[in-house]
Amino acid sequence: MIVVTGATGQFGRLVVEALLQRGTPASEIVAAVRTPAKAADLAARGVEVREADYSRPETLVDAFAGADKLLFVSSSGPEADRLAQHRAVVAAAVEARVGQLLYTSLYNATASTLGLARVHRDTETKIAETGLPSVLLRNSWYTENHTGSLADAVERGTVAGSAGEGRIASAARADYAEAAAVVLLSDDQAGKVYELTGDTNWSLAELAAEAAKQSGKEVAFANLPADQYAGILTSVGLPPFLVELIVDSDLRVSEGALSGITSDLSTLLGRPTTPLADTVANTLKN
Numbered sequence: 001m002i003v004v005t006g007a008t009g010q011f012g013r014l015v016v017e018a019l020l021q022r023g024t025p026a027s028e029i030v031a032a033v034r035t036p037a038k039a040a041d042l043a044a045r046g047v048e049v050r051e052a053d054y055s056r057p058e059t060l061v062d063a064f065a066g067a068d069k070l071l072f073v074s075s076s077g078p079e080a081d082r083l084a085q086h087r088a089v090v091a092a093a094v095e096a097r098v099g100q101l102l103y104t105s106l107y108n109a110t111a112s113t114l115g116l117a118r119v120h121r122d123t124e125t126k127i128a129e130t131g132l133p134s135v136l137l138r139n140s141w142y143t144e145n146h147t148g149s150l151a152d153a154v155e156r157g158t159v160a161g162s163a164g165e166g167r168i169a170s171a172a173r174a175d176y177a178e179a180a181a182v183v184l185l186s187d188d189q190a191g192k193v194y195e196l197t198g199d200t201n202w203s204l205a206e207l208a209a210e211a212a213k214q215s216g217k218e219v220a221f222a223n224l225p226a227d228q229y230a231g232i233l234t235s236v237g238l239p240p241f242l243v244e245l246i247v248d249s250d251l252r253v254s255e256g257a258l259s260g261i262t263s264d265l266s267t268l269l270g271r272p273t274t275p276l277a278d279t280v281a282n283t284l285k286n
């Protein structure tokens with residue numbers, strides 16, 4: 001039985017979908033979610049839904065019971081919360097005696113300069129300490145991190161950021177989710193560490209150029225000082241922890257933190273990763 005946490009999130013949903021598409025019977029999949037009511041559609045398709053709230057450790061052991069494989073999808077929120085939540089999930093995986101623990105980590109987690117990497121490094125260490133058979137799926141950036149607000153950017157004529165000429169080897173969220181499903185359905189995975197990136201990398205200026213090309217409007221990249229970019233993110237209502245995370249990520253990207261390219265993702269997929277232009281097209285047509 002395969003248990004997927006965060007299965008009501010965008011990534012978790014795509015993993016469940018990919019498992020089903022690859023022929024896994026719904027009865028073999030458990031969606032372990034914070035809010036079971038949000039998974040009613042999955043339950044209707046025969047997927048077992050269990051409550052698993054990372055902030056309520058008492059829900060976790062039962063949620064993970066019987067898992068041959070547990071896909072632990074990393075949490076969202078402020079760093080201190082995530083550290084505690086992730087430690088609780090790993091402890092519960094041990095208590096539930098899961099057969100294999102797979103974790104969605106961050107590209108180059110061991111050496112990454114991204115502030116975001118701290119939680120992932122801590123979690124990877126805790127997982128290693130358990131001695132459980134484990135697999136690390138170290139995901140690079142989702143392209144969608146930068147296309148989510150692209151329609152607005154096209155309206156304004158400006159892609160704003162602080163990443164300078166830094167390059168990002170992103171792939172579509174669905175690429176990483178499909179790869180996770182492939183690994184979940186493969187034998188002999190214990191101990192593997194996948195560094196998952198897109199096949200090519202791009203800069204924010206190139207993203208702006210692609211948006212301009214596809215929209216027929218003028219769109220340019222404005223490379224802003226960190227405090228100015230933080231001000232813009234704050235003005236659109238993002239919480240302080242997220243503003244800090246996004247600005248830090250851009251600054252580290254400017255130094256090359258996400259430029260690295262591997263073939264792990266396209267190898268697992270058996271096809272090229274989704275090009276930037278395709279994700280831009282998907283975004284702008286909606």
Ligand SMILES: NC(=O)c1ccc[n+]([C@@H]2O[C@H](COP(=O)([O-])OP(=O)(O)OC[C@H]3O[C@@H](n4cnc5c(N)ncnc54)[C@H](OP(=O)(O)O)[C@@H]3O)[C@@H](O)[C@H]2O)c1
Pocket residue numbers: 005006007008009010011012033034035038052053054055073074075076077085104139140141142145173
């Ligand atoms: N590689 C990247 O570029 C990138 C970008 C963004 C995020 N991420 C990481 O990848 C994860 C999945 O991404 P996503 O796009 O699916 O994000 P998402 O749509 O925001 O989903 C986050 C998932 O985490 C769940 N979650 C949050 N707090 C929880 C808690 N206390 N207990 C149980 N579940 C909890 C959410 O549950 P609900 O459905 O109940 O809200 C949701 O299912 C994120 O959580 C984050 O760690 C990676």
